[in-house]
Amino acid sequence: MSAQVPREKEGKILILATESCAYPGADSVGQAHSSYPANVYILRVKAPVLFPEQFYLDCFDKGIAGIILMSCGEECPYDGAYHALAKRVDRVYQLMKEQDVDIRRLRLTAICTVCNRAFLNEVNQMNDLVKELGPPVPAPRA
Amino acid sequence: MTDEKKKSNGPSERIGVYLCYCGGNISDHVDVEDVRSRMEKLPGVAVARTNMFMCSDPGQEMIMEDLKNGAVDRVVVASCAPSLHEKTFRSAISRAGKNPFIYEHANIREQVSWVHHGNAATDKAARLVSAAAAKAAHLVPLEPIRVDALRHATVVGGGIAGLRAAKDLADRGIVVTLIEKTPFLGGQLARLDRIAPTGDKASDLVCELAGQVLAHPNATVLTCAQVDDFDGYIGNFTLSVKIQPPADPKIPEGSAKGTDRPDLPGRFIPFAGVLPENPPEKEAAVKLNTGVIVLATGFSSYRPRQGLYGFGTSDAVITLPELIRKMAGRPAAGSLLTIDGRKIRSVAMIHCVGSRQIPGIHPEDESGHLNEYCSRTCCGATIHAANQIRETFPETRVYDLYRDIRTYGRGQEELYDQAAKNGVVFLRFRPEAEPEVSFADPADSFALKVNVVDTLTFGEELEVPADLVVLSTAMEPSDVSDLVEMMKLPVGADRFLLEVHPKLRPVELPKGGILLAGTCQAPFDVGESCNAAGAAAVKASAILAKGYVELDPFVAEVDAARCTGCGDCVEACLQEGALSLIPVQVEGQEGKRAQVTPALCLGCGACVAVCPENAIDVNGMTLKQYEAMVESIVSDQTAA
Numbered sequence: 001m002s003a004q005v006p007r008e009k010e011g012k013i014l015i016l017a018t019e020s021c022a023y024p025g026a027d028s029v030g031q032a033h034s035s036y037p038a039n040v041y042i043l044r045v046k047a048p049v050l051f052p053e054q055f056y057l058d059c060f061d062k063g064i065a066g067i068i069l070m071s072c073g074e075e076c077p078y079d080g081a082y083h084a085l086a087k088r089v090d091r092v093y094q095l096m097k098e099q100d101v102d103i104r105r106l107r108l109t110a111i112c113t114v115c116n117r118a119f120l121n122e123v124n125q126m127n128d129l130v131k132e133l134g135p136p137v138p139a140p141r142a
Numbered sequence: 143m144t145d146e147k148k149k150s151n152g153p154s155e156r157i158g159v160y161l162c163y164c165g166g167n168i169s170d171h172v173d174v175e176d177v178r179s180r181m182e183k184l185p186g187v188a189v190a191r192t193n194m195f196m197c198s199d200p201g202q203e204m205i206m207e208d209l210k211n212g213a214v215d216r217v218v219v220a221s222c223a224p225s226l227h228e229k230t231f232r233s234a235i236s237r238a239g240k241n242p243f244i245y246e247h248a249n250i251r252e253q254v255s256w257v258h259h260g261n262a263a264t265d266k267a268a269r270l271v272s273a274a275a276a277k278a279a280h281l282v283p284l285e286p287i288r289v290d291a292l293r294h295a296t297v298v299g300g301g302i303a304g305l306r307a308a309k310d311l312a313d314r315g316i317v318v319t320l321i322e323k324t325p326f327l328g329g330q331l332a333r334l335d336r337i338a339p340t341g342d343k344a345s346d347l348v349c350e351l352a353g354q355v356l357a358h359p360n361a362t363v364l365t366c367a368q369v370d371d372f373d374g375y376i377g378n379f380t381l382s383v384k385i386q387p388p389a390d391p392k393i394p395e396g397s398a399k400g401t402d403r404p405d406l407p408g409r410f411i412p413f414a415g416v417l418p419e420n421p422p423e424k425e426a427a428v429k430l431n432t433g434v435i436v437l438a439t440g441f442s443s444y445r446p447r448q449g450l451y452g453f454g455t456s457d458a459v460i461t462l463p464e465l466i467r468k469m470a471g472r473p474a475a476g477s478l479l480t481i482d483g484r485k486i487r488s489v490a491m492i493h494c495v496g497s498r499q500i501p502g503i504h505p506e507d508e509s510g511h512l513n514e515y516c517s518r519t520c521c522g523a524t525i526h527a528a529n530q531i532r533e534t535f536p537e538t539r540v541y542d543l544y545r546d547i548r549t550y551g552r553g554q555e556e557l558y559d560q561a562a563k564n565g566v567v568f569l570r571f572r573p574e575a576e577p578e579v580s581f582a583d584p585a586d587s588f589a590l591k592v593n594v595v596d597t598l599t600f601g602e603e604l605e606v607p608a609d610l611v612v613l614s615t616a617m618e619p620s621d622v623s624d625l626v627e628m629m630k631l632p633v634g635a636d637r638f639l640l641e642v643h644p645k646l647r648p649v650e651l652p653k654g655g656i657l658l659a660g661t662c663q664a665p666f667d668v669g670e671s672c673n674a675a676g677a678a679a680v681k682a683s684a685i686l687a688k689g690y691v692e693l694d695p696f697v698a699e700v701d702a703a704r705c706t707g708c709g710d711c712v713e714a715c716l717q718e719g720a721l722s723l724i725p726v727q728v729e730g731q732e733g734k735r736a737q738v739t740p741a742l743c744l745g746c747g748a749c750v751a752v753c754p755e756n757a758i759d760v761n762g763m764t765l766k767q768y769e770a771m772v773e774s775i776v777s778d779q780t781a782a
Contacts, residue, residue, distance in 0.1 A: 012776060020642070020652075027223040030252030038262035041270065041775045042253055043768065044224070046696070050747025050760060051768070058769070063776045075640060077652035078746040079630040080716040088751065113643075 011065025011130035013123070015042040016051070020077055022070030022111035022119075029116045036120055037127045047071075047078050049085045056092045056106060057099065065130035066105045068122055073110025101136055104129055153279035156188040158214030159271060160205055162196035162221035164251055171255040173264045177220075180268045180780045186279045188214050196221050197230055205231065206238035215240075216278040220248035220271045241283035243695060243762060248274035268780040276770040284695035284761050287740040291377030291691050292433035295682050296321065298369060298625070300415075301329020302668055303660025303675040304438030305351040310679035311436075312360035316686055319430055320355065321367045325388055326415030327352040329440050330661075333413050333463060335470040337668055338519075338526035339553035345410055347668065352416035356408050364428065366421050372628045373719065375741040376655030377433045377691045385426040393417060413467055434655045434682040437639065438675060439625065441661040444496030444513070444616035451492055451613055452579040457482065458589045459579065459611045462491075462524060469530065477537040481610055486538050489531060490592045490608040491524050492577060493544040496616030503574050513616050515636045518665035520614040521548045525561045527612070532564035540566045541606045543577050543594055551667070569596045569604060579611050617665040629656060630717065638664050649678040652744065654693060657681050696762045697743035698750070700736045704757035707734030711749035711758050717742055721749055 017023040023044045029036070045051075048069045059067055069089065076082040086108065093103045107126060111119050159181045163169035174192050181190040189208055193201040196219055208214045219231045224247040232242035250267040258266055293316055297308045300322030308320045326332065328348035337344055355361050364383060371382040393411065408416040443463050446453040453459045460468070460481075468481050479486040497517040506512050521544070528540045542561070547568075549558045562568075571577055577594040588607035596604050619638045626633055631651060632640040639662050642650045649658050659675035660666060666674065685691055698711075698721065707723060715721040720742040723734045736749075736758065747760045759765060774780075 014772065014775065024223075024225060027225065027249070027252040030223070030256040033256050035257050035259075038258040038266045041266070041273070042249075043273075043771055045747075045768075046744075046760070046763065047746040047748070050750045050763070050765070052751040052765075055751075055765065055768070059772055062772060064772065074635055075632070077632050077640075077642065078716055078744055078748075079632060081746050081748060084714065084716070084748055 010037075010039045011133075011135050012063065013037075013040045013066045013068065013126050013130060014059060014064045015040060015068045015070055015123075016045050016048045017042050017070040017111070018048065018072050018076075019044050019046055021072035021075065021113055024113040025070070025111045025115050025119055028114050029119050032116055034116060034120055036123045039127070040123055047076070047081045047085070049078070049081045049088065051088075053088060053092050053095055057095060057101075060096075060101050060105065060136040063135055065133070065135050066126045067107070068126055069106070069108045070111040070119070070122070071108065072112075075110070075112070102133055105133065105136060153186060154216040154281070155186050156214045157186050157216045157218060157275050157278050158205065158208050159187055159190040159275055160196055160201070160217070160219045161190070161192045161250075161271070162201070162219065163192065163194045164222060164255075165194055168221070168251050168255045171259050171263045172250060172267045176264055177268045177271060181271055181275065184272055184275055184779065187275055197227050202231070202234040205234055209235060209238040209240050215244065216281055217245045218248060218271065218274045218278050219245075220250045220267065220274065222251040223249050223253075243284040244278070244281050246274045246278040246281060265781075269775050272777070272780045273771040273774040276774040277767040280764065280767045280770060281762070286695055287693040287697065288690050289375070289377045289693065289741045291686050291689060292431055293317065293686050293689070294319070294430075294432045295434045295436065295686065296379070296381060296430055296432040297436045297438055297659075299329065299438035299440055299660075299662070300324075300327040300352075300363070300365070301438060301440045301660065301671075302331045302347065302351065303440070303671040304329070304436070305348075305355050306672045306675035307436045307438055307659045307679045307682075308355050308361055309351060309358065310676055311682060312355070312358040314679070314683045315360065316683055317360050319362045319364060319432070321369060321383055322363065322365045323368050324415070325365050325393070325421040326411070326417055327355070327363065327365070327408070328415030330443065331668060332415035333467070335466050336526070336530070338522040339551075339557045341526075345412065348416060349408075349410050352408055352418075356416075356418050363418050365418060367428070369625060369628070375739075376653075376685065376693070378741075379432045379435060379655065381430040381432060381435070383428040383430060385422055385428065387423055387425070388421050391421060391423075393421070412470070433686050434657065435629075436657045436659050436675075436678045436682055437622075437625070437631075437662055438659040439620045439622045439639075439662040441617040441665070442620050444618050446495055446613055446615060447507070451495065451577070451611060452581075452590065453613060456581070456590065458484075458609060459613065461495075461613050461615045462520065462527065463615065465527060465610075465612045466523075469527070477535060479531055479535040479538040484609060486535075486609040488539045488541065488588065488606070488608050489610045489612060490541045490543060490577075490579075490590075490606050491528060491612045491614060492592075493521060493524060493542070493614045494573075495613040496618070498545065498573070500573050511637065513618065513636070515665065516548060517616040518548070519617065519667045522551070522554050522557060522667070524612075524614040525549060525557050525566070528566045529557065529560050529564055532561075532566060541592070541608070542566050542568045543592065543606075544568065544570055545573055568598065569594050569606070570598045571595060572597060582607065617661060619662060622662065629653065631656070636664075638662065649674055649681055654691070655685060693741060694745070695740075696745040696760060697740045698738045698745065698747070698758055699761050700738060701757045701759070702735055704755045705735045706755055706757070707736065708754065709734070709736070710752045710754065711736050714748045714752040716746060716748050717744050720744070
């Protein structure tokens with residue numbers, strides 16, 4: 001599936017944004033007409049705890065250059081989900097190291113519904129990073 | 143639902159994509175026609191259309207027409223944020239006689255045209271719409287989950303908010319049980335005297351409402367009672383309630399008297415509350431089956447640590463609630479305020495004690511907490527007390543030491559103005575240079591002195607002589623850790639219970655059927671507490687009125703054919719009871735399979751990530767749908 005990783009000028013950044021905090025947060029940035037790089041794609045999720053480790057690895061494999069998990073943090077409406085997510089991200093980091101993917105390509109953050117500055121900060125930092133690193137090199141398949 | 147899934151084996155081949163200009167909001171930056179022509183070429187897309195305003199009647203009718211004549215069986219609308227119009231388009235689909243869950247939304251205004259420009263905006267819009275279409279291809283019709291609702295409500299907490307909610311619910315014909323931990327009704331309000339800004343007597347407010355609740359045929363009050371077990375879901379909760387004799391069985395008789403209304407039951411005991419009946423002498427347990435739960439667990443008053451502004455080292459340093467109690471009901475015995483037999487010539491009142499604490503300046507308490515919030519009510523209460531002193535005891539001077547005055551709300555500003563007219567002396571300090579309270583020299587006739595750097599006089603160092611220092615202490619949430627644990631309640635960083643949305647859904651919790659009333663949520667004054675309680679009561683009765691509740695179908699579903707019964711999902715599940723293993727017969731063998739209780743499932747997906755067989759998914763947002771979206775985003779099929 002990933003034989004043809006599109007090599008593009010700019011790496012794509014995927015944001016998994018929680019429907020109760022970060023996604024409305026991204027909308028709030030829009031309402032403020034604050035510009036940010038257009039290579040950022042936001043998907044709405046109830047809670048990013050839904051995604052197994054493999055999902056992240058597959059994303060890098062498919063050519064996504066950076067992933068930002070924008071959660072609700074301590075204000076998570078699903079008690080225990082943030083903790084479970086943080087543990088999963090640790091395991092994803094382990095797997096990324098094993099597969100030689102720079103772990104800075106995956107960030108776990110908390111963004112609230114009005115955290116415009118924090119949102120822009122995260123996006124710009126990740127964008128700088130993917131510019132520096134380029135697209136991820138797919139791991140050789142066993 | 144399963145049958146429908148079987149029918150729709152492959153992805154849809156008849157996706158309708160509808161793109162909105164938003165009257166230029168989108169089309170000024172995104173070439174909408176270009177996106178349309180790119181979408182038309184996508185596999186599975188049957189029609190791609192545009193409109194100046196998709197949300198307008200002609201826009202919606204375009205979708206309905208395509209659905210009715212069978213041109214499309216999945217709908218994608220690309221327009222503004224889904225929070226604005228997702229419901230609009232789902233409802234249009236319902237009106238066309240189709241299932242509203244065959245819908246996916248692409249956000250190309252807030253997340254594209256308002257933040258990007260030129261070709262980059264058009265390209266990004268195309269990718270986002272194609273991702274939405276890719277997800278839509280895998281959507282299946284879903285049915286809302288319908289559960290019967292018991293026409294019974296439980297209110298936890300017998301303060302003013304709990305009483306208000308119980309009264310409102312009972313008046314609407316709903317049977318209510320109110321559970322109160324102490325022997326008394328009236329909560330923290332019963333421990334006050336006259337209430338800012340109106341000067342109402344707290345005891346009148348408490349007696350009136352408690353009396354009405356106690357006399358109501360639909361209401362039952364359980365005092366000395368606590369919830370000790372919780373189960374179930376919206377419409378069908380079960381609570382077990384433990385009734386325990388109070389640790390101190392002695393009732394402070396004092397000037398006990400009946401409520402002011404002899405026709406109403408209960409006795410009012412000053413600074414304790416309304417005692418509906420004598421406390422129980424034996425333990426008892428009560429089981430409640432209830433449809434909704436209103437949490438009105440209230441607040442507790444901040445206790446300053448030993449030595450803070452001299453607190454605990456001298457009887458001349460007291461909290462505002464203590465001052466209110468000591469001043470209550472005292473006739474004006476002279477021109478000087480007298481507290482504990484001491485004549486008070488000068489009072490220093492210090493604001494923000496335990497509120498608006500700043501990391502790095504204020505130390506954390508023993509559990510590592512800082513109260514960074516404003517307690518909302520203390521400025522009004524402090525100035526109200528200052529006015530009372532100045533108006534009743536004109537010889538007693540009042541110094542008000544504050545950081546900022548926040549007497550906002552109706553009637554509050556007038557209090558502040560009145561304080562100035564009454565000759566209250568305001569001194570303003572910076573948080574990093576708090577006033578220092580120390581014992582005065584024995585030669586001095588005042589007990590204490592307060593040193594403060596006053597920013598109103600541009601940093602002059604002043605020494606205020608005082609016979610009494612009053613600390614305006616914060617409101618802290620009551621310790622409800624047992625309920626938080628039991629009911630899995632979300633708690634904010636400030637430790638108050640956290641609503642779904644502070645503005646749009648202010649009295650609801652993410653767990654359906656549990657509502658918030660009053661100061662368990664944030665510092666409120668009495669009026670605001672009653673507002674919130676009234677709102678919670680209306681929400682609760684709206685839930686119970688129909689006799690059933692309909693829940694969003696975005697919950698986990700097990701693919702029984704793939705499930706091996708390993709139980710990993712049950713282990714990962716964050717909502718007790720939402721997932722369980724049930725015994726089944728598999729090819730003549732005893733086996734187990736995971737089973738979802740849809741009414742309990744929150745749809746967070748914690749189970750999805752851990753299933754080794756990919757046998758569990760959240761309806762309406764499956765892993766496969768997300769994978770399809772990611773593939774569309776990286777794909778070049780939408781390139782111009």
